[in-house]
Amino acid sequence: MTESTVTLPPVLQGVAIVPSYRVYFIDRTNHILSPGEIVECTGDQEAIQKAAQLVEDHHVELWERGRLVMRFPDDPRK
Numbered sequence: 001m002t003e004s005t006v007t008l009p010p011v012l013q014g015v016a017i018v019p020s021y022r023v024y025f026i027d028r029t030n031h032i033l034s035p036g037e038i039v040e041c042t043g044d045q046e047a048i049q050k051a052a053q054l055v056e057d058h059h060v061e062l063w064e065r066g067r068l069v070m071r072f073p074d075d076p077r078k
Contacts, residue, residue, distance in 0.1 A: 021047040026059040044069055
């Protein structure tokens with residue numbers, strides 16, 4: 001098995017690429033309430049922490065591209 005390498009274009013060499021996540025607010029009938037809010041984080045754990053802070057009276061879904069990272073139920077205490 002050979003190891004494949006990826007060569008980045010010169011403009012991206014040495015640049016840290018930060019994953020971009022989207023947070024969606026979902027109503028009780030599972031409809032998206034507004035366009036997704038972009039959250040840039042170093043990884044899933046940081047994105048989960050930031051999204052958890054946004055939970056109030058709606059469900060929140062955290063997505064990284066086409067991957068559902070986590071769904072948070074609404075918080076009736078808020």
